[in-house]
Amino acid sequence: xxxxxxxxxxxxxxxxxxxxxxxxxxxxxxxxxxxxxxxxxxxxxxxxxxxxxxxxxxxxxxxxxxxxxxxxxxxxxxxxxxxxxxxxxxxxxxxxxxxxxxxxxxxxxxxxxxxxxxxxxxxxxxxxxxxxxxxxxxxxxxxxxxxxxxxxxxxxxxxxxxxxxxxxxxxxxxxxxxxxxxxxxxxxxxxxxxxxxxxxxxxxxxxxxxxxxxxxxxxxxxxxxxxx
Amino acid sequence: xxxxxxxxxxxxxxxxxxxxxxxxxxxxxxxxxxxxxxxxxxxxxxxxxxxxxxxxxxxxxxxxxxxxxxxxxxxxxxxxxxxxxxxxxxxxxxxxxxxxxxxxxxxxxxxxxxxxxxxxxxxxxxxxxxxxxxxxxxxxxxxxxxxxxxxxxxxxxxxxxxxxxxxxxxxxxxxxxxxxxxxxxxxxxxxxxxxxxxxxxxxxxxxxxxxxxxxxxxxxxxxxxxxx
DNA sequence: CGCCTCGTTGAAAGGAGTCAACTACAGTGG
DNA sequence: CCACTGTAGTTGACTCCTTTCAACGAGGCG
Numbered sequence: 001x002x003x004x005x006x007x008x009x010x011x012x013x014x015x016x017x018x019x020x021x022x023x024x025x026x027x028x029x030x031x032x033x034x035x036x037x038x039x040x041x042x043x044x045x046x047x048x049x050x051x052x053x054x055x056x057x058x059x060x061x062x063x064x065x066x067x068x069x070x071x072x073x074x075x076x077x078x079x080x081x082x083x084x085x086x087x088x089x090x091x092x093x094x095x096x097x098x099x100x101x102x103x104x105x106x107x108x109x110x111x112x113x114x115x116x117x118x119x120x121x122x123x124x125x126x127x128x129x130x131x132x133x134x135x136x137x138x139x140x141x142x143x144x145x146x147x148x149x150x151x152x153x154x155x156x157x158x159x160x161x162x163x164x165x166x167x168x169x170x171x172x173x174x175x176x177x178x179x180x181x182x183x184x185x186x187x188x189x190x191x192x193x194x195x196x197x198x199x200x201x202x203x204x205x206x207x208x209x210x211x212x213x214x215x216x217x218x219x220x221x222x223x224x225x226x227x228x
Numbered sequence: 229x230x231x232x233x234x235x236x237x238x239x240x241x242x243x244x245x246x247x248x249x250x251x252x253x254x255x256x257x258x259x260x261x262x263x264x265x266x267x268x269x270x271x272x273x274x275x276x277x278x279x280x281x282x283x284x285x286x287x288x289x290x291x292x293x294x295x296x297x298x299x300x301x302x303x304x305x306x307x308x309x310x311x312x313x314x315x316x317x318x319x320x321x322x323x324x325x326x327x328x329x330x331x332x333x334x335x336x337x338x339x340x341x342x343x344x345x346x347x348x349x350x351x352x353x354x355x356x357x358x359x360x361x362x363x364x365x366x367x368x369x370x371x372x373x374x375x376x377x378x379x380x381x382x383x384x385x386x387x388x389x390x391x392x393x394x395x396x397x398x399x400x401x402x403x404x405x406x407x408x409x410x411x412x413x414x415x416x417x418x419x420x421x422x423x424x425x426x427x428x429x430x431x432x433x434x435x436x437x438x439x440x441x442x443x444x445x446x447x448x449x450x451x452x453x454x455x456x
Numbered sequence: 457c458g459c460c461t462c463g464t465t466g467a468a469a470g471g472a473g474t475c476a477a478c479t480a481c482a483g484t485g486g
Numbered sequence: 487c488c489a490c491t492g493t494a495g496t497t498g499a500c501t502c503c504t505t506t507c508a509a510c511g512a513g514g515c516g
Contacts, residue, residue: 049357063364066454069372073364085361089381089455090368107357111350121349122339128356129277129335133313135363136291136301140318142370143414144297147472153317178495186371188473193496210481210494226294227317375504406463416505421464438462438513457516464511471504479496486489 003033006103010053013079015123023117030113032104036096042104044084044094049107051124052082057100058162058175062183063090072184074135075176077162081127083107097175142186145226150185151195153225155205159215170215177210231261234331238281241307243351251345258341260332264324270332272312272322277335279352280310285328286390286403290411291318300412302363303404305390309355311335325403370414373454378413379423381453383433387443398443405438 007028011017017024036042042059044050056078063071073092076082084092094102114120141150159170176184182192199205204221206214215221235256239245245252264270270287272278284306291299301320304310312320322330342348369378387398404412410420427433432449434442443449 063368065368065372066456071368071371073367083357089365091456115346115350118343118346122343125353129311132360135360137317139301139367139370140291140293140299142367143299144293228294228319
Protein backbone atom coordinates (compact mmCIF):
# COMPACT_ATOMS: atom_id res chain seq x y z
CA UNK A 1 0.00 0.00 0.00
CA UNK A 2 1.96 3.07 -1.11
CA UNK A 3 1.17 6.74 -1.15
CA UNK A 4 1.08 6.98 -4.91
CA UNK A 5 -1.45 4.22 -5.37
CA UNK A 6 -3.79 5.62 -2.73
CA UNK A 7 -3.41 9.11 -4.16
CA UNK A 8 -4.49 7.81 -7.56
CA UNK A 9 -7.46 6.12 -5.95
CA UNK A 10 -8.25 9.34 -4.09
CA UNK A 11 -8.24 11.46 -7.23
CA UNK A 12 -10.33 8.93 -9.09
CA UNK A 13 -12.87 8.42 -6.30
CA UNK A 14 -13.21 11.96 -5.11
CA UNK A 15 -12.59 14.06 -8.20
CA UNK A 16 -12.89 11.67 -11.13
CA UNK A 17 -9.36 12.61 -12.22
CA UNK A 18 -7.51 10.00 -14.29
CA UNK A 19 -4.67 7.97 -12.77
CA UNK A 20 -1.03 8.79 -13.33
CA UNK A 21 -1.83 12.42 -14.05
CA UNK A 22 0.20 15.46 -13.14
CA UNK A 23 -2.19 16.22 -10.31
CA UNK A 24 -1.56 12.78 -8.90
CA UNK A 25 2.20 13.23 -9.03
CA UNK A 26 2.05 16.64 -7.38
CA UNK A 27 -0.36 15.59 -4.64
CA UNK A 28 1.50 12.33 -4.07
CA UNK A 29 4.55 14.34 -3.09
CA UNK A 30 2.85 16.25 -0.30
CA UNK A 31 0.71 13.36 0.93
CA UNK A 32 1.37 11.19 3.94
CA UNK A 33 -0.17 7.75 4.33
CA UNK A 34 -1.48 6.63 7.72
CA UNK A 35 -3.06 3.33 8.70
CA UNK A 36 -4.34 3.79 12.25
CA UNK A 37 -5.75 0.70 13.95
CA UNK A 38 -9.20 0.52 15.47
CA UNK A 39 -9.35 2.65 18.59
CA UNK A 40 -6.20 4.68 18.00
CA UNK A 41 -5.91 8.33 17.07
CA UNK A 42 -4.37 9.35 13.78
CA UNK A 43 -1.18 11.36 14.27
CA UNK A 44 -2.22 14.64 12.69
CA UNK A 45 -0.31 17.86 13.08
CA UNK A 46 -2.24 20.30 15.20
CA UNK A 47 -0.47 23.50 14.31
CA UNK A 48 -1.73 23.78 10.74
CA UNK A 49 -4.86 22.97 8.81
CA UNK A 50 -5.02 19.47 7.31
CA UNK A 51 -7.06 17.71 4.65
CA UNK A 52 -7.65 13.99 5.11
CA UNK A 53 -8.96 11.46 2.62
CA UNK A 54 -10.47 8.34 4.15
CA UNK A 55 -9.50 5.64 1.67
CA UNK A 56 -11.07 2.92 3.80
CA UNK A 57 -12.32 2.36 7.32
CA UNK A 58 -14.30 4.59 9.65
CA UNK A 59 -13.30 7.57 11.79
CA UNK A 60 -14.66 10.03 14.32
CA UNK A 61 -13.56 13.64 14.51
CA UNK A 62 -13.56 14.67 18.15
CA UNK A 63 -13.39 18.13 19.69
CA UNK A 64 -12.20 18.51 23.26
CA UNK A 65 -13.83 21.26 25.26
CA UNK A 66 -12.09 22.09 28.49
CA UNK A 67 -12.75 19.86 31.48
CA UNK A 68 -12.32 16.84 29.17
CA UNK A 69 -15.81 16.91 27.82
CA UNK A 70 -15.69 15.49 24.32
CA UNK A 71 -17.90 16.19 21.36
CA UNK A 72 -17.87 14.01 18.25
CA UNK A 73 -18.24 16.54 15.48
CA UNK A 74 -18.57 14.08 12.60
CA UNK A 75 -18.20 10.45 11.59
CA UNK A 76 -16.47 9.65 8.32
CA UNK A 77 -16.32 6.52 6.20
CA UNK A 78 -14.44 5.28 3.14
CA UNK A 79 -14.43 7.85 0.33
CA UNK A 80 -15.02 10.83 2.63
CA UNK A 81 -12.79 13.91 2.81
CA UNK A 82 -12.23 15.68 6.13
CA UNK A 83 -11.00 19.23 6.72
CA UNK A 84 -9.35 19.69 10.09
CA UNK A 85 -8.45 23.18 11.30
CA UNK A 86 -5.35 24.13 13.24
CA UNK A 87 -6.05 24.34 16.96
CA UNK A 88 -8.44 27.16 17.77
CA UNK A 89 -10.93 27.43 20.59
CA UNK A 90 -11.30 23.65 20.58
CA UNK A 91 -8.68 20.99 19.79
CA UNK A 92 -9.67 18.38 17.22
CA UNK A 93 -8.46 14.79 17.12
CA UNK A 94 -9.21 12.15 14.50
CA UNK A 95 -9.79 8.62 15.81
CA UNK A 96 -10.08 5.39 13.85
CA UNK A 97 -13.25 3.44 14.71
CA UNK A 98 -12.01 0.56 12.58
CA UNK A 99 -8.64 -0.15 11.00
CA UNK A 100 -8.41 2.62 8.43
CA UNK A 101 -6.30 3.91 5.58
CA UNK A 102 -5.90 7.68 5.52
CA UNK A 103 -4.18 10.07 3.16
CA UNK A 104 -3.13 13.30 4.86
CA UNK A 105 -2.32 16.61 3.16
CA UNK A 106 -1.24 19.91 4.66
CA UNK A 107 -4.19 22.08 3.59
CA UNK A 108 -2.20 25.08 2.35
CA UNK A 109 -0.06 22.94 0.04
CA UNK A 110 -3.09 20.98 -1.11
CA UNK A 111 -4.93 24.15 -2.03
CA UNK A 112 -1.90 25.68 -3.73
CA UNK A 113 -1.57 22.53 -5.80
CA UNK A 114 -5.30 22.41 -6.54
CA UNK A 115 -5.20 25.96 -7.89
CA UNK A 116 -4.01 24.56 -11.20
CA UNK A 117 -6.72 21.89 -11.17
CA UNK A 118 -10.07 23.71 -11.05
CA UNK A 119 -12.02 20.45 -11.15
CA UNK A 120 -10.35 19.35 -7.92
CA UNK A 121 -11.01 22.73 -6.33
CA UNK A 122 -14.64 22.63 -7.35
CA UNK A 123 -15.18 19.12 -6.02
CA UNK A 124 -13.50 20.10 -2.75
CA UNK A 125 -15.86 23.08 -2.50
CA UNK A 126 -18.82 20.82 -3.14
CA UNK A 127 -17.76 18.36 -0.46
CA UNK A 128 -16.99 21.09 2.04
CA UNK A 129 -20.45 22.52 1.48
CA UNK A 130 -21.96 19.10 2.09
CA UNK A 131 -19.99 18.84 5.33
CA UNK A 132 -21.21 22.31 6.31
CA UNK A 133 -24.83 21.39 5.60
CA UNK A 134 -24.49 18.21 7.61
CA UNK A 135 -22.92 20.14 10.47
CA UNK A 136 -25.75 22.69 10.42
CA UNK A 137 -28.33 19.93 10.60
CA UNK A 138 -26.37 18.53 13.52
CA UNK A 139 -26.46 21.95 15.19
CA UNK A 140 -30.25 21.98 14.82
CA UNK A 141 -30.43 18.54 16.43
CA UNK A 142 -28.18 19.55 19.31
CA UNK A 143 -29.92 22.85 19.87
CA UNK A 144 -33.57 21.98 19.49
CA UNK A 145 -34.23 18.25 19.84
CA UNK A 146 -34.74 15.89 22.72
CA UNK A 147 -32.90 12.63 23.28
CA UNK A 148 -35.39 10.47 21.38
CA UNK A 149 -35.39 12.69 18.31
CA UNK A 150 -31.61 12.88 18.29
CA UNK A 151 -31.13 9.13 18.38
CA UNK A 152 -33.82 8.59 15.76
CA UNK A 153 -32.13 11.17 13.54
CA UNK A 154 -28.76 9.55 14.10
CA UNK A 155 -30.07 6.12 13.10
CA UNK A 156 -31.74 7.57 10.01
CA UNK A 157 -28.49 9.28 8.97
CA UNK A 158 -26.46 6.13 9.58
CA UNK A 159 -28.90 3.94 7.67
CA UNK A 160 -28.54 6.30 4.72
CA UNK A 161 -24.75 6.37 4.90
CA UNK A 162 -23.75 2.83 5.84
CA UNK A 163 -26.98 0.82 6.00
CA UNK A 164 -28.13 -1.99 3.72
CA UNK A 165 -31.78 -1.87 2.85
CA UNK A 166 -33.67 -5.06 2.00
CA UNK A 167 -37.45 -5.46 1.73
CA UNK A 168 -38.30 -2.32 3.62
CA UNK A 169 -35.93 -2.87 6.53
CA UNK A 170 -32.46 -1.48 6.97
CA UNK A 171 -29.57 -3.30 8.57
CA UNK A 172 -26.79 -1.17 10.08
CA UNK A 173 -23.50 -2.41 11.46
CA UNK A 174 -22.50 0.43 13.78
CA UNK A 175 -18.72 0.86 13.96
CA UNK A 176 -19.00 3.21 16.95
CA UNK A 177 -19.71 2.56 20.63
CA UNK A 178 -22.60 3.92 22.68
CA UNK A 179 -20.15 6.41 24.12
CA UNK A 180 -19.28 7.65 20.64
CA UNK A 181 -22.96 8.03 19.82
CA UNK A 182 -23.50 9.92 23.07
CA UNK A 183 -20.52 12.17 22.40
CA UNK A 184 -21.92 12.83 18.94
CA UNK A 185 -25.45 13.63 20.10
CA UNK A 186 -24.47 15.66 23.16
CA UNK A 187 -25.95 13.04 25.51
CA UNK A 188 -24.60 10.61 28.08
CA UNK A 189 -24.06 6.93 27.48
CA UNK A 190 -26.89 6.13 29.91
CA UNK A 191 -29.39 8.28 28.03
CA UNK A 192 -28.38 6.63 24.75
CA UNK A 193 -28.93 3.24 26.31
CA UNK A 194 -32.35 4.18 27.65
CA UNK A 195 -33.43 5.55 24.27
CA UNK A 196 -32.23 2.43 22.50
CA UNK A 197 -34.32 0.38 24.93
CA UNK A 198 -37.40 2.46 24.28
CA UNK A 199 -36.99 2.24 20.50
CA UNK A 200 -36.65 -1.53 20.88
CA UNK A 201 -39.76 -1.76 23.06
CA UNK A 202 -41.67 0.33 20.55
CA UNK A 203 -40.73 -2.25 17.93
CA UNK A 204 -38.96 0.32 15.75
CA UNK A 205 -35.57 -1.34 15.88
CA UNK A 206 -34.06 -4.73 16.64
CA UNK A 207 -30.51 -4.99 17.96
CA UNK A 208 -28.06 -7.85 17.50
CA UNK A 209 -24.99 -7.90 19.71
CA UNK A 210 -23.42 -4.53 20.41
CA UNK A 211 -23.18 -3.18 16.92
CA UNK A 212 -26.02 -4.62 14.88
CA UNK A 213 -29.20 -2.60 14.42
CA UNK A 214 -32.08 -3.34 12.10
CA UNK A 215 -34.51 -0.54 11.47
CA UNK A 216 -37.93 -2.19 11.20
CA UNK A 217 -39.86 0.89 10.13
CA UNK A 218 -37.63 3.51 8.49
CA UNK A 219 -40.55 5.82 7.71
CA UNK A 220 -41.73 5.92 11.33
CA UNK A 221 -38.18 6.42 12.58
CA UNK A 222 -37.83 9.37 10.21
CA UNK A 223 -41.00 10.87 11.69
CA UNK A 224 -39.60 10.49 15.19
CA UNK A 225 -36.47 12.35 14.17
CA UNK A 226 -38.49 15.55 14.16
CA UNK A 227 -37.46 16.61 10.68
CA UNK A 228 -39.86 18.51 8.52
CA UNK B 229 -27.66 50.52 -6.27
CA UNK B 230 -27.40 48.17 -9.23
CA UNK B 231 -26.41 44.54 -9.53
CA UNK B 232 -23.28 45.28 -11.50
CA UNK B 233 -21.85 47.69 -8.98
CA UNK B 234 -22.48 45.36 -6.03
CA UNK B 235 -21.04 42.44 -8.00
CA UNK B 236 -17.86 44.41 -8.57
CA UNK B 237 -17.70 45.21 -4.88
CA UNK B 238 -18.33 41.55 -4.09
CA UNK B 239 -15.48 40.33 -6.27
CA UNK B 240 -13.14 42.94 -4.90
CA UNK B 241 -14.02 42.37 -1.25
CA UNK B 242 -14.32 38.62 -1.25
CA UNK B 243 -11.89 37.49 -3.90
CA UNK B 244 -9.66 40.48 -4.58
CA UNK B 245 -10.64 40.35 -8.26
CA UNK B 246 -10.36 43.63 -10.17
CA UNK B 247 -13.47 45.59 -11.16
CA UNK B 248 -14.97 45.43 -14.62
CA UNK B 249 -13.42 42.02 -15.28
CA UNK B 250 -14.90 39.16 -17.25
CA UNK B 251 -15.74 37.36 -14.01
CA UNK B 252 -17.71 40.38 -12.90
CA UNK B 253 -19.68 40.50 -16.13
CA UNK B 254 -20.47 36.79 -16.02
CA UNK B 255 -21.48 36.76 -12.36
CA UNK B 256 -23.44 39.97 -12.73
CA UNK B 257 -25.69 38.23 -15.22
CA UNK B 258 -26.73 35.46 -12.87
CA UNK B 259 -26.92 37.62 -9.74
CA UNK B 260 -30.05 39.00 -8.16
CA UNK B 261 -29.97 42.00 -5.81
CA UNK B 262 -32.13 42.01 -2.69
CA UNK B 263 -32.49 44.70 -0.05
CA UNK B 264 -34.57 43.18 2.74
CA UNK B 265 -35.59 45.51 5.57
CA UNK B 266 -34.89 44.84 9.22
CA UNK B 267 -37.04 41.97 10.44
CA UNK B 268 -38.06 40.60 7.06
CA UNK B 269 -36.97 37.38 5.42
CA UNK B 270 -35.03 37.46 2.17
CA UNK B 271 -36.95 35.85 -0.68
CA UNK B 272 -34.63 32.98 -1.51
CA UNK B 273 -35.60 30.05 -3.68
CA UNK B 274 -35.88 26.91 -1.62
CA UNK B 275 -35.73 24.32 -4.33
CA UNK B 276 -32.09 24.80 -5.25
CA UNK B 277 -28.84 25.63 -3.52
CA UNK B 278 -28.01 29.35 -3.27
CA UNK B 279 -24.94 31.44 -2.57
CA UNK B 280 -25.49 34.80 -0.90
CA UNK B 281 -23.07 37.69 -0.51
CA UNK B 282 -23.89 40.09 2.31
CA UNK B 283 -22.80 43.45 0.90
CA UNK B 284 -24.01 45.29 3.99
CA UNK B 285 -26.25 44.75 6.98
CA UNK B 286 -26.69 41.75 9.25
CA UNK B 287 -28.58 38.49 8.82
CA UNK B 288 -29.53 35.32 10.63
CA UNK B 289 -29.80 31.95 8.92
CA UNK B 290 -32.63 30.03 10.59
CA UNK B 291 -33.49 26.35 10.40
CA UNK B 292 -37.02 25.26 11.20
CA UNK B 293 -37.33 21.91 12.89
CA UNK B 294 -40.85 20.53 12.99
CA UNK B 295 -43.19 21.83 15.67
CA UNK B 296 -41.99 25.37 14.86
CA UNK B 297 -38.89 25.18 16.96
CA UNK B 298 -36.30 27.42 15.37
CA UNK B 299 -32.54 27.20 15.42
CA UNK B 300 -30.34 30.07 14.31
CA UNK B 301 -27.55 28.29 12.51
CA UNK B 302 -25.36 31.32 11.87
CA UNK B 303 -25.23 35.12 11.96
CA UNK B 304 -23.67 36.95 9.03
CA UNK B 305 -22.47 40.51 8.59
CA UNK B 306 -21.24 42.74 5.78
CA UNK B 307 -18.61 40.99 3.64
CA UNK B 308 -19.72 37.47 4.57
CA UNK B 309 -20.71 34.79 2.07
CA UNK B 310 -23.47 32.30 2.90
CA UNK B 311 -24.18 28.93 1.32
CA UNK B 312 -27.79 27.85 1.64
CA UNK B 313 -28.81 24.32 0.66
CA UNK B 314 -32.00 23.32 -1.08
CA UNK B 315 -34.60 22.09 1.39
CA UNK B 316 -33.52 18.88 3.06
CA UNK B 317 -34.35 17.56 6.48
CA UNK B 318 -34.66 21.13 7.74
CA UNK B 319 -35.87 24.22 5.88
CA UNK B 320 -33.59 27.24 5.99
CA UNK B 321 -34.67 30.86 5.88
CA UNK B 322 -32.49 33.96 5.76
CA UNK B 323 -33.70 36.93 7.82
CA UNK B 324 -32.38 40.49 7.84
CA UNK B 325 -31.54 41.70 11.36
CA UNK B 326 -30.92 45.17 9.96
CA UNK B 327 -31.66 46.70 6.57
CA UNK B 328 -29.33 44.74 4.33
CA UNK B 329 -28.03 44.51 0.79
CA UNK B 330 -27.68 40.99 -0.52
CA UNK B 331 -26.42 39.54 -3.76
CA UNK B 332 -27.96 36.14 -4.54
CA UNK B 333 -26.56 33.53 -6.94
CA UNK B 334 -27.95 30.12 -7.86
CA UNK B 335 -25.12 27.92 -6.57
CA UNK B 336 -24.81 25.65 -9.60
CA UNK B 337 -24.44 28.57 -12.00
CA UNK B 338 -22.06 30.33 -9.65
CA UNK B 339 -19.84 27.27 -9.44
CA UNK B 340 -19.96 26.65 -13.17
CA UNK B 341 -18.91 30.23 -13.73
CA UNK B 342 -16.21 30.04 -11.07
CA UNK B 343 -14.69 27.00 -12.75
CA UNK B 344 -12.86 29.36 -15.10
CA UNK B 345 -11.72 31.55 -12.20
CA UNK B 346 -9.65 29.32 -9.88
CA UNK B 347 -8.91 32.21 -7.52
CA UNK B 348 -12.65 32.65 -6.91
CA UNK B 349 -13.08 28.93 -6.40
CA UNK B 350 -10.21 28.79 -3.95
CA UNK B 351 -11.46 31.74 -1.93
CA UNK B 352 -14.93 30.18 -1.82
CA UNK B 353 -13.39 26.95 -0.54
CA UNK B 354 -11.49 28.89 2.09
CA UNK B 355 -14.61 30.69 3.28
CA UNK B 356 -16.72 27.55 3.26
CA UNK B 357 -14.10 25.84 5.41
CA UNK B 358 -14.18 28.76 7.82
CA UNK B 359 -17.97 28.45 8.00
CA UNK B 360 -17.61 24.72 8.62
CA UNK B 361 -15.11 25.28 11.42
CA UNK B 362 -17.37 27.87 13.01
CA UNK B 363 -20.31 25.51 12.75
CA UNK B 364 -18.33 22.70 14.36
CA UNK B 365 -17.37 24.95 17.25
CA UNK B 366 -21.04 25.81 17.56
CA UNK B 367 -21.89 22.10 17.66
CA UNK B 368 -19.42 21.66 20.52
CA UNK B 369 -21.08 24.53 22.38
CA UNK B 370 -24.57 23.15 21.83
CA UNK B 371 -23.59 19.60 22.70
CA UNK B 372 -21.32 20.05 25.68
CA UNK B 373 -21.70 23.43 27.33
CA UNK B 374 -24.06 24.93 29.88
CA UNK B 375 -25.98 28.16 29.51
CA UNK B 376 -23.30 30.39 31.05
CA UNK B 377 -20.52 29.02 28.85
CA UNK B 378 -22.65 29.34 25.75
CA UNK B 379 -23.51 32.97 26.34
CA UNK B 380 -19.92 33.80 27.25
CA UNK B 381 -18.74 32.09 24.06
CA UNK B 382 -21.34 33.96 22.04
CA UNK B 383 -20.25 37.32 23.42
CA UNK B 384 -16.59 36.49 22.78
CA UNK B 385 -17.38 35.54 19.17
CA UNK B 386 -19.47 38.67 18.64
CA UNK B 387 -16.83 40.93 20.14
CA UNK B 388 -14.32 39.47 17.68
CA UNK B 389 -16.61 39.85 14.70
CA UNK B 390 -18.45 43.12 15.27
CA UNK B 391 -17.01 44.59 18.47
CA UNK B 392 -14.89 47.72 18.89
CA UNK B 393 -12.06 47.34 21.34
CA UNK B 394 -10.73 50.37 23.21
CA UNK B 395 -8.39 50.34 26.22
CA UNK B 396 -9.02 46.73 27.16
CA UNK B 397 -12.81 46.86 26.91
CA UNK B 398 -14.97 45.86 23.98
CA UNK B 399 -18.18 47.57 22.93
CA UNK B 400 -20.68 45.51 20.97
CA UNK B 401 -23.87 46.77 19.35
CA UNK B 402 -25.91 43.59 19.08
CA UNK B 403 -28.19 43.63 16.03
CA UNK B 404 -30.11 40.59 17.26
CA UNK B 405 -32.78 40.19 19.93
CA UNK B 406 -32.61 38.00 23.03
CA UNK B 407 -34.83 35.57 21.18
CA UNK B 408 -32.34 35.36 18.32
CA UNK B 409 -29.52 34.73 20.77
CA UNK B 410 -31.57 32.03 22.47
CA UNK B 411 -32.43 30.44 19.13
CA UNK B 412 -28.74 30.49 18.25
CA UNK B 413 -27.55 28.95 21.53
CA UNK B 414 -30.31 26.39 21.88
CA UNK B 415 -31.72 28.11 24.98
CA UNK B 416 -34.90 29.96 25.87
CA UNK B 417 -35.20 33.71 26.00
CA UNK B 418 -35.64 33.51 29.79
CA UNK B 419 -32.41 31.60 30.27
CA UNK B 420 -30.56 34.14 28.12
CA UNK B 421 -31.97 36.94 30.22
CA UNK B 422 -30.98 35.26 33.48
CA UNK B 423 -27.45 34.62 32.22
CA UNK B 424 -27.12 38.24 31.08
CA UNK B 425 -28.16 39.33 34.56
CA UNK B 426 -25.59 37.08 36.21
CA UNK B 427 -22.81 38.30 33.92
CA UNK B 428 -23.80 41.87 34.78
CA UNK B 429 -23.82 41.15 38.52
CA UNK B 430 -20.41 39.51 38.20
CA UNK B 431 -19.19 42.77 36.68
CA UNK B 432 -18.09 41.07 33.47
CA UNK B 433 -20.35 43.08 31.21
CA UNK B 434 -22.30 46.33 31.23
CA UNK B 435 -25.44 46.71 29.12
CA UNK B 436 -26.89 49.87 27.61
CA UNK B 437 -30.42 49.73 26.33
CA UNK B 438 -31.45 46.54 24.59
CA UNK B 439 -28.57 46.15 22.20
CA UNK B 440 -25.48 47.70 23.76
CA UNK B 441 -23.01 45.47 25.59
CA UNK B 442 -19.57 46.40 26.87
CA UNK B 443 -17.30 43.54 27.80
CA UNK B 444 -15.34 44.76 30.82
CA UNK B 445 -12.95 41.84 31.07
CA UNK B 446 -12.56 40.01 27.74
CA UNK B 447 -9.93 37.60 29.12
CA UNK B 448 -12.16 36.45 31.95
CA UNK B 449 -15.15 36.11 29.63
CA UNK B 450 -13.02 33.92 27.37
CA UNK B 451 -12.22 31.71 30.34
CA UNK B 452 -15.90 31.37 31.17
CA UNK B 453 -16.62 30.24 27.63
CA UNK B 454 -15.03 26.89 28.47
CA UNK B 455 -12.66 26.92 25.54
CA UNK B 456 -9.30 25.30 25.86
C1' DC C 457 -47.50 60.39 25.90
C1' DG C 458 -49.32 55.89 25.31
C1' DC C 459 -49.11 51.55 23.45
C1' DC C 460 -46.96 47.32 22.35
C1' DT C 461 -43.29 44.45 22.06
C1' DC C 462 -39.14 42.99 24.30
C1' DG C 463 -36.94 41.86 28.28
C1' DT C 464 -36.67 40.57 33.34
C1' DT C 465 -37.71 37.98 37.39
C1' DG C 466 -40.00 34.30 40.19
C1' DA C 467 -41.93 29.68 41.17
C1' DA C 468 -42.87 25.11 39.71
C1' DA C 469 -42.16 21.12 36.50
C1' DG C 470 -39.56 18.09 33.62
C1' DG C 471 -35.88 15.87 31.06
C1' DA C 472 -31.29 14.60 31.05
C1' DG C 473 -27.25 13.98 34.14
C1' DT C 474 -25.00 11.64 37.92
C1' DC C 475 -24.04 7.90 40.85
C1' DA C 476 -24.28 3.17 41.63
C1' DA C 477 -25.21 -1.62 40.93
C1' DC C 478 -25.87 -5.11 37.81
C1' DT C 479 -25.64 -7.76 33.20
C1' DA C 480 -23.89 -9.26 28.82
C1' DC C 481 -20.83 -9.40 25.45
C1' DA C 482 -16.25 -10.51 23.22
C1' DG C 483 -11.70 -11.74 23.38
C1' DT C 484 -8.20 -14.63 25.87
C1' DG C 485 -6.08 -18.54 27.51
C1' DG C 486 -6.52 -23.00 29.32
C1' DC D 487 -14.67 -25.80 23.43
C1' DC D 488 -15.45 -23.64 27.58
C1' DA D 489 -14.41 -20.89 31.56
C1' DC D 490 -12.56 -16.44 32.81
C1' DT D 491 -11.95 -11.63 32.74
C1' DG D 492 -12.43 -7.01 31.54
C1' DT D 493 -14.91 -3.75 29.00
C1' DA D 494 -19.33 -2.15 27.22
C1' DG D 495 -23.96 -1.68 27.98
C1' DT D 496 -28.34 -1.60 30.89
C1' DT D 497 -31.33 -0.20 34.52
C1' DG D 498 -32.80 2.31 38.70
C1' DA D 499 -32.94 6.19 42.11
C1' DC D 500 -32.05 10.76 42.86
C1' DT D 501 -30.30 15.49 41.65
C1' DC D 502 -29.83 19.54 39.02
C1' DC D 503 -30.19 22.70 35.24
C1' DT D 504 -33.10 24.42 31.97
C1' DT D 505 -37.83 24.94 30.55
C1' DT D 506 -42.36 26.31 31.28
C1' DC D 507 -45.85 29.24 32.98
C1' DA D 508 -46.90 33.57 34.76
C1' DA D 509 -46.59 38.28 36.12
C1' DC D 510 -44.22 42.40 35.95
C1' DG D 511 -41.11 46.22 34.08
C1' DA D 512 -38.85 48.88 30.51
C1' DG D 513 -37.60 50.56 25.95
C1' DG D 514 -38.69 52.41 21.61
C1' DC D 515 -41.80 53.90 17.94
C1' DG D 516 -45.92 56.20 16.40
